[in-house]
Amino acid sequence: MIYSGFExxxxxxxxxxxxxxxQRIDQEPVVIDGMPFPTLDIGFAWSDRDAAISDATKTIDRLQQRYGMTMPSAST
Structure with missing residues (x-):
């Protein structure tokens, strides 16, 4: 699933x-406090796939708000 510049x-x-x-769709690392992360494993052990995906989308939204990230469009 692609969401806001992330797979x-x-x-x-x-x-x-x-x-x-x-992971960013442009394969660039996510840089958090100067540390590059090629991929990020998100959150908890959820009881179903949809809950895990929902948590990931919320995490992406928080990353963009906190770090002001501008993600590439899916056409990049």
Whole structure:
């Protein structure tokens, strides 16, 4: 799933423990406090895929608000 310049991938670690990983669609790292992260694993072990994806979209929104990130468009 593409959301606001990020690709979100959900995955299951153990039965019923869903997580999400985000990566910029332009493959550039996300830089947080000077540290580059090629991918970010997000949050908690959610009970379903939709909850993990929802948490990832909220995290992306917070990153953009906190760090003022401008993400590339999907056409880049």
């Amino acid at each position: 979100i991938k959900s995955f299951e670690v153990g039965k019923g423990q869903w997580h999400a990983r985000i």
